[in-house]
Amino acid sequence: MELDQLRYFLKVTERGNFTRAAEELMISQPALSRSIQKLESELGQPVFERKTRSVSLTEAGTLLQARAQQVLSILEDTKAEITDDGKSGRIRVGAIPTIAPYFLPEILRRFSAAHPQATVTVQENTTNVLLKSCEQGEIDLAIVALPISAKHLEIEELFQEELLLVLPPNHPLAHKSRIRLSDVEPYPFVLLDEAHCLSDNIVSFCHQRSVQPVAVERTSQLTMVQELVSLDHGVSMIPAMARRRDQSDRRIYRSLTSPKPIRTIAVAWNPYRFQSRLLQAFRECLRHLKMKTE
Secondary structure (H helix, E strand, C coil): CCHHHHHHHHHHHHHCCHHHHHHHHCCCHHHHHHHHHHHHHHHCCCCEEECCCCEEECHHHHHHHHHHHHHHHHHHHHHHHHHCCCCCEEEEEEECCCCHHHHHHHHHHHHHHHCCCEEEEEEECCHHHHHHHHHCCCCCEEEEECCCCCCCCEEEEEEEEEEEEEECCCCCCCCCCCECHHHHCCCCEEEECCCCHHHHHHHHHHHHCCCCCCEEEEECCHHHHHHHHHCCCCEEEEEHHHHHCCCCCCCEEECECCCCCEEEEEEEECCCCCCCHHHHHHHHHHHHHHHHHC
């Protein structure tokens, strides 16, 4: 049994499809199929149940998936520990889309200045995908918004930020000195897709105060939410870090009266994986930012 066979097997498991797995592995589909067939021949039984357009794990495949992840993780951690000099190496950082473009650039600049020999790669995705990637060792840490459900990850809160009401300039609430959540209730909301936790934060805040926001439109990008508000499609709530990047005069931002809606930003990592000195330094950089925001 070869390491490449295990990597190929895990990629097919992840994608549920030989074609997509082969594309990501940058090998031909016949070559991938031969590798899996050889693996199954060695094991004496199939690891996948083949369907027309997808595959699913057999009982043997489910057992192999757990063992393959363990084997590859041990090898990766061993290599990382041997080569760990605290200066060079790679850190794989994940962040949700409502954080990555607003928060990470400054962090990356600071860290790169202090560790010029290090390489930091960034993956932007939804919370559930990032947490799974973190558990499986595909990324080293994930910057997300609480609450999250992650049994096998270490979670550290970084800071809280306000969610600001965003309105078109001609909105009836635009010039109101104090805006309560109940004032907003009659107006339609523009929200992100349900896969994004920011929408959960907004809806949960409203429900806790017996307000039922009606989402008339949903989109996958925060910038599109802002543009739809500018076009008078509805109102929304935007994280303060995104507001600081918005220079447009086609929308305005207002704080709601107390209690203000907030979200808590946190970093998650897998404590069962090797924690390099470089990775610890990156987390320390995040903690330094936490101290500055408190």
